[in-house]
Amino acid sequence: MAKKDLPANARKAWTNATNCNCGAEQDSSERGHKKCSSCNKQMEYGAY
Numbered sequence: 602m603a604k605k606d607l608p609a610n611a612r613k614a615w616t617n618a619t620n621c622n623c624g625a626e627q628d629s630s631e632r633g634h635k636k637c638s639s640c641n642k643q644m645e646y647g648a649y
Contacts (some may be wrong), residue, residue, distance in 0.1 A: 618644060
């Protein structure tokens with residue numbers, strides 16, 4: 602699968618987010634999901 606190229610603002614949000622360790626299957630993936638540093642909600646890579 603080709604790497605998804607994110608716009609600068611989405612890339613910055615993803616970089617600043619913290620890793621989510623909720624136990625979901627996505628946690629084992631580098632491109633899984635994280636928690637937003639602003640609102641603490643889950644976010645998925647590329648879904649902005």
